[in-house]
Amino acid sequence: MTLDTKGMGISPDPHRRRMPWTAEKKRVPGVFHSSKEKMALDGARRVAVDCVDRASQVYPLEALRATVASYEYNTFRGKNIFELVSQAESNALRQWVYCKEWPEGTHDENATRAVIHFLCHGSNAASCDYATSRRDTTTQPAPIRLADFPG
Incomplete structure (x- = not known):
């Protein structure tokens, strides 16, 4: 190999000296x-x-x-995160509830989510709500939309 630049000698790794950021890293x-x-x-x-x-x-x-x-x-306890969530005690979890039948802007804070069941396939999920709203207690499964998306 011959270089035209005066004073530059033949080296097995001349580019390493000219460009130190290309040096081999461990x-x-x-x-x-x-x-x-x-x-x-x-x-x-x-x-x-x-x-x-x-x-x-x-x-x-x-x-x-x-x-x-x-x-x-x-999963060192033998359960995955979905099983842990579905068996968690969440009776004290309060959330705002809105029904289509109520006038616009009306909501009720006296609803309590009790159980969340995840299907094994992961494509759908359903939740069972024990809701106390306007002095009516109901138990009904409500689908969780977009449950097939991770995260």
């Missing part, structure tokens, strides 16, 4: 970063990311292992 395989915490999930272990480069390479298989480990962590 990669840490198997690290799955959490953007919310300053922790990384390495397989089934959690490690601090203070000494880990944020741009560390993540291999798909390692990311899958980290996802499985986080799933196992979330």
Whole structure:
């Protein structure tokens, strides 16, 4: 290799000296970063990311292992989050209720949501409300719209 620039010698990595930002970085395989915490999930272990480069390479298989480990962590009681929510005691949860039959702008704050049932498929959900509104107690399932969207 011959260079026309005077004083420039042949080097196995001349671009590394001219552009230091392209220097090789030490990669840490198997690290799955959490953007919310300053922790990384390495397989089934959690490690601090203070000494880990944020741009560390993540291999798909390692990311899958980290996802499985986080799933196992979330389900260590043998229940997933939907089962935990459906069995939670929420009798004291009050919310505003609006009915189509009421005049516009009318609402009742004396409704209590009792149970939320999630179907296994995740495409639909139904809630059973024990509502006390205008001195009438009713129990009726009410569909939760857009329950098939994650998050």
